Amino acid sequence: MEYLLVPLAALLASGLTLFSGFGLGTLLLPAFALFFPVDAAVALTAVVHFLNNLFKLALLGRAADRATVLRFGLPAVLCALLGAALLVHLQELRPLLEYGLGGRRLQVTPVKLCVAALMASFALLEIAPRFGSLAFHPRWQPLGGALSGFLGGLSGHQGALRSAFLLRAGLSKEAFVATGVVTACLVDVSRLSLYAAHFAADGLGANAGLLALACLAAFAGAFLGRRLLRKVTLRAVQVLVAGLLLLLSLALGAGLV
Template identity: 60%
Template sequence: MEYLVICFACLAVSGLTLFSGFGLGTVLTPVMALFFPVETAVALTAVVHFANNLFKLALFGRAADWKVTLRFGFPAVLASLAGAWVLVRLAHLEPWFVWSIVGRTMDVTPVKLLLGVLIAYFALRELRPRRQGRPYPAAWLPVGGLVSGFFGGLSGNQGAFRSAFLLGAGLTKEAFIATGVVLACVVDVSRLAIYAGLAGTEMVSGNAGLLAAACLSAFLGAFFGGRLLKKMTLDAVRLLVGIMLLTLAAGLVLGVL
């Protein structure tokens, strides 16, 4: 049963999140956690996420804007260290409020609430008609990298901020996706080292068959998503990203994620 559920989730979410640049790990981690301990679910998700990003890099990497990548990526790497440092000091804070539904308890921590509000702000900004919103100037790219990297180190949720700022960088839809993939791969390299220590490499190697099937499913999702990309406009990509940003923000604010 776990093969069917996990592979279907990888196929569907990989295709959808190709356009947004974030979301695979957010959705896949709780799916993995249905069948494995949390630490193993985190490690398995990280492997699938990294493998899928490498596959997308092979498909779309040529379209990446390397100037944007460097201006955004370098501050992001540095800021992620600061975010991780802050996380250690915030880890002891109690949730601000807790609620439950159908037997599941949701806790809303200060970090989740802050992330949700910020992501919602960026989403609403992007969903406004172009005549009402001003695109981010190029000078904002390092700022975007700092914000994305800091909250990535703080909570692991950095793809949403990355996508929000890249949307205003004047990229084509192909360059938007490719640049996001390159940046995601850089982050994944450092994450995998941490997660390997968290879950233990033997836990990952012990599920090699499931990982292979999950990665293949994610590859297929990305491949078919890439075919669909040719039929989508940049405005359609922008709308989809905005909707997914709002969905993620709501999940964080409500404590669902």
């Protein structure tokens, strides 16, 4: 049954990016967290995110602004390693609380609380009208790269901050998109290099087939959807998805997921 439910959840999450305004990673993380440990969900989301951006990189990579990539991307790559290392460390900490509910033994762990808090925070920020128009002066790009990279390594939430720090960089539309894609790919490579070692240590290779199937389903949903439908943000869908993300983050933080 899981070989049906997991890919279906990934496919639906990918499809929602067309109407909700949320990024692929933001929606895939909670979907995968329903079926996998939270650190595995973050890493799996990173794989899909990376594969999805490779296609964009092949099309737009040459248009990226090299100076901005260095100024913003280098701190992002370095801090992504720190964020990924923190994720691994949090996963190894003992549960903060254990309790029983409905015959189940549930645990509230540091890694679940951390990722749940970030999920809830970015769900609220994404629907805040002012956040969409937030833009920082170019002098803050190294700091923005460090912050978005760190959060990218920790939970995968990097896209919204990256855009806010690059909006006023004086780039053309094509260069803006390409620079963001190049930076995102660099961050994904950086954090995946650390995640891979952790996966091997945890013996998650037994789920390799299921993980690969989920990756393909999510990638197919995003790939096909963007070519069959025009992306449009529907406010009602956006608010509904944000509400569901908040509920899932509360369940994750409470140890129910």
